[in-house]
Structures are given as structure tokens and as C-alpha cells.
Amino acid sequence: MAATMKDLSRETGLGLATISKYFNGGTVREKNRVLIEAAVKKLHYVPNEVARSLKTSHTRVIGVIIPELSNAFITSIISSMEDILRKQDYAVIVCDCRSDPKREKEAVDFLLHRRVDGLINMATDTTGAHLKAPLASGIPVLLVDRLIDSLQGKVSAVVIDNVHAAGQAVQKLTSLGHRQIGLILGSPNLYTTNQRLTGYLNALQDAGIAPDNEYIRYGDYTMDGGYQAAQELLKLKNRPTALFVTNFEMTLGTMLALQHNNIRVPEDLSVIGFDKLELFGEIFPDLTLIRQPQLSIGREAANLMLDMLSSKETGVSRIVTLTTELTEGKSVKALKV
Amino acid sequence: MAATMKDLSRETGLGLATISKYFNGGTVREKNRVLIEAAVKKLHYVPNEVARSLKTSHTRVIGVIIPELSNAFITSIISSMEDILRKQDYAVIVCDCRSDPKREKEAVDFLLHRRVDGLINMATDTTGAHLKAPLASGIPVLLVDRLIDSLQGKVSAVVIDNVHAAGQAVQKLTSLGHRQIGLILGSPNLYTTNQRLTGYLNALQDAGIAPDNEYIRYGDYTMDGGYQAAQELLKLKNRPTALFVTNFEMTLGTMLALQHNNIRVPEDLSVIGFDKLELFGEIFPDLTLIRQPQLSIGREAANLMLDMLSSKETGVSRIVTLTTELTEGKSVKALKV
DNA sequence: GCCTAAAAGCGAAACGTTTTATTTATTCTA
């Protein structure tokens, strides 16, 4: 049905190799160029990437495996990644594994069958077992947002400095006199959860404050979870004077919980949130928060992947650590001592 | 590097065709089956989908073009679609065109080059010009969420009955005595926007109420837009007694605006929202809203696409219209007359 | 105009599968 290069060859009277050269940026005599272009138009020729892939043994497809597609932070990273990759003519196959390691492994196999040129993974399986095969096959593998201990030195990654980010937020609070600081974390055992907890604990220690487990809650990185965690913290007999919430959805949930309870920010309670997404826009313009550069994360990941694809040196591990920013708002007040 | 069927053939002493038959479900003598499986294990053979695609001239890839990846309604549809398609061994290439018709057209071309087996599109370009080529090429094209007039009869689609959905909501309000009903719509000229507006106007007419343009606002389908639109409606001298908000993000924005203004729902103002997404969870359990079955939309779309792929009849147009549901909460009160 | 160097064009093989038409092996019947 569709026209092939062979048809172009017949139509123009030129050799197949010449047609191919034309499409691959080689030089072709002016009159032949015209001839070819006319034939392309006439026959509605569209190059067959599949055949090209078979021959060149690269597909210009990147597999992206994520825990959840319904997460604003993740989609904004993917968005910026996809944008850059597509501009370089790379397609992105997204696999949502619903935070299930089994599905994640299946996704890896699925993508490997399809001979993707590279793999970008926001990992669910914290052991890294699922990445054995792709690593062995020699294709570039890139972790995003979450490192995996056992893969250290074997894999590249783009992350933020979570310890520092959390430390910065908490230190801000302690420096203003807060000593009872509620922390709302994501799911236990995740890399980011652990790192942010570490940052929190470090900052408390620096301020000479003993941590209280009552103040540490896990909100599953969902709006609902954040809402619940905030509710619980508010019910404590010894209610915290400040809250540090460690992602976007949970921050939203927390703010809603506060509003439902008629708690004023910062008069009654100080809050530092996490992630500035477009959604926030004008709605909480006064929120003090830790801003993760999700656009940069996506951009760095895409560019790092492109680098890895074009450099022959395989098995090199590069870790890009991006820094977060504390955006001052009006949701934190100094405690009168 | 990677093992091929030819290697298996050499290893087992069997013919290439036999190996192929084995992989494609043909019958093979027991001892040969064992032989092949051993060789597969030994050589770490992984089938090359690219070669297979070239030969069979289908790629088992579906292209999905959407206006925006950062939209909870859209990602929840994609999520459920991807799930079903991947189970049938179809990969999904997602292209986010940022609501830009030019990018949308580019995405179509991009996917066509890659010889996707089918195209699913939540269309940005309301003229449908971008779908000419794929339609002509004979691959299945499926619209989701938004119809395109000029393509009627030429293309299949999965949509909800927007006119009815909006009518249902507004009729609920009028039946309870509301006559000043604010409407917060998405971007002008979109299919869903127009349809929902029609449903609103119909219901007003049925109730003998003359529409007031002041009450009709466009919130761009974003949380921010919804927030702004609500703010504006609240400032009207003749403030509406009820609000109907036509998507998830804007509903969220509206609720925040109400909370910021200390307006109680439903005591001070009745609200009917749109879209029940997981995010909502426990947070607004009492919100009355129109529930779009996004999981079903994704499922129906995936299944319809699979149908189209397996049936030879090309160019048949099937429109699946799903119904919405009015979920009663406590955010609407009857007006004392 | 002739010769040479450089540029452009060419045929054929290859990438890793599937498939068709054919050959070979197996099973069953009598």
C-alpha cells in the first residue's frame, strides 16, 4: 500500500542507495534532489521507521517506567522530558506500574522486547532487581527522583538533594523558634521519604531538639493521605506549632484540612509545603515552600539520556543532583519565646 | 550481540521456520520444544519485535495524542487505557501537544512515521484537519472525550453525554428553587465546553429562566481558572445562589475560593462539581457532583481500539456514549421560596 | 580537450523475523 524507497527508485530512475543517501543528509545532485522530492510528493512516501530500526538496530524509543501516572509531580517531569526527547525524534513509551514491583518488572521486559534504546525509571522496586537485565544488555538506564543503593556506581541518575531540602525547611522553622514540628512524609521505605526524614532529623539535632515520633506521619504522597495526616497531627494533645509537608498532593490535603478546621496560617500554625506546580498558581500565593525544579529534572534527565545514547562509553555512572529552593511566603511566623 | 532465531536454529539443529512456529503457537514435537526452550535459556534469546513488526507490518503500538499531560482527568483515562492495551501486548506512545494544534499535527506525523497501528486522540484542533492523513492511511482512529463535527461518520469515538450531564446538574438546582446559577466552563470553543453550555441553557429554558451572561464564566479547565472564575462570580452584585463547575480542577479551585471567602457550602451557596477523582477521596465527601466514568472511558476506548484493530472492516464509525451520574452529597440546599 | 581527483551514484548483501510451498517424518489402517 504505502510507497517505499524502491518505488521512489523506480519513479526517479535512481538507485536505491542514492535515495537512501538523500534521506540521510548525504549530498545528491541538484536535479536528482528535485526528482526525488517530486516523487516523494507524488507517491506520498513516508519513511518506514521500523525498517530503519531493524537495519540500524536502534529504535529511537525511550521507555519510561513510573509508579503512577496520576501524580502531578511525575507528569510534569514526564511532560518536560517528552518534550525534549520528541524534539530529537525520540518517542516515549510510558508504562505506569501502579507502584507494584511485579508490574514494574513486567514493564521492563516489555520494553526490552521492543528494543527501546534507553530506559528511564522512577523506581518502585527498591532492590533494583528489575534493572539487572537492561543493565546487562548495555542500554543506558537512568534513575529519576529515587536512587537505589545496590546500583550505586552502575547507573546514572537525576535527583534532588532531599536531605538538604528538608534540612533547609526545618532549619527555617527552628530558627524562628519552633520546637514542635510536624512532618508529613510519603510512603515508608521510599528513597525520598528516607532522605527527607534524615534531613528533618539532622535539622532537629542541629537545633538541639529531641525528635518525637508522634510528630512524624506518613501520608502516602496523596492528597488524601496528607489530609488525614494533618488531621491526626491537629488532634494531638501537644499540637505542633509548625508543619513541614513533603510533596505537592499532601500539601494540598494539609491546607484543606487546616481550612476545614478553621486554622489560620500562619497565625495559628506555620506551614512549609513542597513542590510548586502550576496548579498552585494564584491559590496559595503566600505559601512558603520547597520548590523542586521539576522542569529541570525532566530536562536534565532527557539531556543526560541523550548524552548516554550518543556516547559510546557504556557503564559510566553520572549522578546529577539538582538543588531545591526555599520560596519565602507568608505561611511561617516567628514564635514569641 | 543479542541472540537471534538463527542462533537458536544453529544451537538446536532445527530449521528457522520451526523456531518461528514454536514462538507463534504452532505445534512442535515434544523433544524439539524442550530443545528450543533450553536454547532460549542458554542464549538469553529475546524476540526482536522490530523485525517482527517489519515482517508483519504491524507494530503493536498505539499512538495517543492529548492536549495536556498535567490534567488528572486525562491521566486517569490514559492510565486505564494503557493498562488494558499493555495486557494485550500493545505499547502506548504518549504525545502531549500542550493544547497546540501545530504540535498536535506534528505528533500525528511523528506517530505515522513510526507506523503505529492505531491513533487515539483527545483533539485540540477542532477542525479535524490533523486527522486527514491517518484516516486516509486506513489505520483506526479513535476520538476520546471530544467529537469533531467535520469527521462525523468517518471516525469512531468514546464520549459522555455532556448535554445530559450538565442538564441533570442544572435541573437539580432549578428543581430546588435556584434561579441564579453560576456556570464555570472550560476553554471556549471546545466540544465539551459547548455541550455543557447547551445542557445548562436547556435546563434553564425548561425551568423558564432567562440566561444571564454574567453568570457564565470560562475557567480554562485549570484549578487556577476555576478559582478566578469563582472569585468573579462571588463579587457580582447579584451573586448566584448556586454554582455548577464543569471539571475537576476547576471544582477544586472553586472550593478553595469559597473557603478563602469564608463561604459555607451549602448554607451560603450551593455547589455541584464535576469529576470524581481519587484525589478527592475523603476531602470533599459531601460534594454533590457529576461523575464521569473515566475508568470506563479508558476501558471502552482501549477495547474499541482493540476491536477496530482486529476487525478487517475499515472506515466504520462507532460512537460509544457513556452516561454520567449525579452523585448526591450535601453541597446543595433547597431555596426557601 | 585531457587527465586527475573528488563527488555522486550504484548493486547487492544484510538486519531478524514470518510465511509459502515443499519435503520429510510419524501414525494409523488394513
Place this chain on the structure above:
DNA sequence: TAGAATAAATAAAACGTTTCGCTTTTAGGC
């Protein structure tokens, strides 16, 4: 146990590109 009928295995061609090693054409200098 021969022969027919059936089941399984096979070789070779094809899918639409790229690329290698050669041949032909062109342009330039004298």
C-alpha cells in the same frame, strides 16, 4: 508391514531500510 493420510520440519523469499565496495560522472587545472 506396506501404504495412505496426517503432522511436523524445512529452505528460501520477503518485509523496507542502510551500508560497503565499486563504478561512473563531474569539475578543475593546464
